[in-house]
Amino acid sequence: MTREQLKLIGDTMAYPDAKILTDLKKRKLVVMNKRISFRINKGAKFALQIVREETDLTAEMVASGAWKEKSFKPYNFAALGAKHASGALHPLNKVRHEFRNIFFEMGFTEMPTDQ
16 A cells, blocks of 8 residues: 555655655655756747847938847836935035034033924
8 A cells, every 4th residue: 555655656746645645754755855947948039149239229320221120128217317416515504513513412402493
C-alpha cells in the first residue's frame, strides 16, 4: 500500500489525502522541495542587435522622410521633473531668525498672536 502511495506521489507530485501525506513525511519517506522555474520566450521586440530608439523628431528626419523607418521611445508623461533648489532667505529674515533662536535658548516662548 505504501509503495502505491509513493508511486502516485512520484507520478503526480501530489497526493489527495493530506493525512497520509503527513504520515509519509513523518516517516521520512517523502520530502517537500520547492521548485522554481522560469520560462523564457522571445518578445515582440526581439532582435539580435540592440536597436537604439530615437527620442526626438528632428527637422532633418521630417525633411528626408527618415522618421518613417525609425522607432521612437515612448514618452513618459507621468514622470516627475527634476527638483529645483528653492531660494534663500532675505538677510534681514536670517538675522531675525537668529535672534529668535537665541531667545528660545534663553527660555523664552512665543505667545499665540492669532487671538
